[in-house]
Amino acid sequence: MGKPTGFLEIERHDRSYEKPDVRRRSWKEFLKPLPEPELAGQAARCMDCGIPFCHNGCPVNNLIPDWNNLVYRHQWEAALRTLHSTNNFPEFTGRICPAPCEASCTLNIDDNPVTIKTIECAIIDRGWQEGWIKPHPPSHRTGKRVAVVGSGPAGLACTQQLARAGHTVTLFEKSDRIGGLLRYGIPDFKMEKHLIDARIEQMTDEGVAFRTGIEIGVTLPMASLLRDFDAAVLAGGAEWPRDLGVPGRGLDGIHFAMDFLTQQNKRIAGDDEQRATTGRGTITAKGKHVVVIGGGDTGSDCIGTSARQGAASIIQLEILAKPPERENKALTWPDWPLKLRSSHAHEEGCDRDWAVLTKRAIGLSGRIEALECVRVAFAKGADGRLAMQEVPGSQFQFKADLVLLAMGFLGPRKPGMVEQVRVALDPRGNVLANTTDYRTSVAKVFAAGDMRRGQSLVVWAIREGRQCARAVDEFLMGSTTLPR
DSSP: OOOTTHHHHOOOOOOEEOOHHHHTTOSSOOEEOOOHHHHHHHHHTOOOOSSOHHHHHSTTOOOHHHHHHHHHTTOHHHHHHHHHTTOSOHHHHHHHOOOHHHHHSGGGGGTOOOOHHHHHHHHHHHHHHHTOOOOOOOSSOOOOEEEEEOOSHHHHHHHHHHHHTTOEEEEEESSSSTTTHHHHTSOTTTSOTHHHHHHHHHHHHTTOEEEESOOBTTTBOHHHHHHHOSEEEEOOOOOOBOOOOSTTTTSBTEEEHHHHHHHHHHHHTTOOHHHHTTTTOOOOOTTOEEEEEOOSHHHHHHHHHHHHHTOSEEEEEESSOOOOSSOOHHHHTTSOOOOOOOOGGGGTTOEEEESEEEEEEEEETTEEEEEEEEEEEEEEOTTSOEEEEEOTTOOEEEEOSEEEEOOOBOSSOOTTHHHHHTOOBOTTSSBOOOTTTOBOSSTTEEEOTHHHHOSOOHHHHHHHHHHHHHHHHHHHHSSOOOOO
């Protein structure tokens, strides 16, 4: 414990943002890091609880009290080693993780948790600045070859762990750049892509082979992987978006969120407009009345991107009722609570509306002009389960030139790799594999991340990638020293 009375003497103080008017004009990250003396003070607030609930709240089980203590004592390099022992990519989670660890912090009982996410990000950023982060090539080679399909956080974590265990790993990515959701689903203003590039360079020096523009099951048959590699890991994510099944869905101007976000990320990466919009046509919010359907993080990313593109107006719709401003700690802590959450994007020019169901898209000459909606309420049915009911006489319309569908994902896409490998699926349509050995129903084929568990968080993907790597190593070698 860094300072026994730290939580009594020091108030919580987190990173701040650039002002909305300033950050709307830039695609760069806008978080303002805390200075080092203040970081030490924030770390001193950690109580090193006898039962560290933050360990369980964190999907990768970060050793949070340990590196808080080291930061308080200005032992930054040791803090970095401790952080890396459980998390391959803290620069990702330190920026885009919703921080369930902070929800589980004992100090969150009175709404003042330790600034865990900020401290984590400061440790890893300091590590890059000081040059402490080096490649860790294996001391020996096993002679085993592993194919990992999908270069999102699960695939990257699995690949790095397996390469460090001495296996020869090839990472296949269907897109033109490595990173998956991190590259094309997360806007640059939340996480700049040089962070991914730095890890690619590190992993290349560790012996990883990256192959982009290859879609397994389409440009390269799955049979080739099974023939040429000793094991294969499916980490392709959950890319099947939930659609809007209403009359008028086919009108021009209604798009999936990922098509919209990917185009902007490609522009920032330097692609010309033709390359950025291949096969989709240009999707832009400039001068348009934008309606974002879906209240989660992807919807928030659409709001921030639309604001920076110069939308005339933005409204975000959510089918569920507005959650409470505060949770009942006696009922929820230390679990993740249901409560009203506002992101930076909501400060950048956005209205929100809850309990809204879209009924019809209205257009003229084939283009969207408005959405017809109704209010809904949720009440218990005869079976005791909540059921959605439309509120009679509540029809209304939103003006809409651009509608972005950010309603979540239904699981992995089935055409191509999943159909070709013929793995068993769970009742939700995800690739069936447990969290003990991550094996699928097909010999020497494993699955991890959103492809296995369904739509989830980046931090969960990193955890599954690490655990799957351990399972693959044990399968290939009979034993493993990789951590769970």
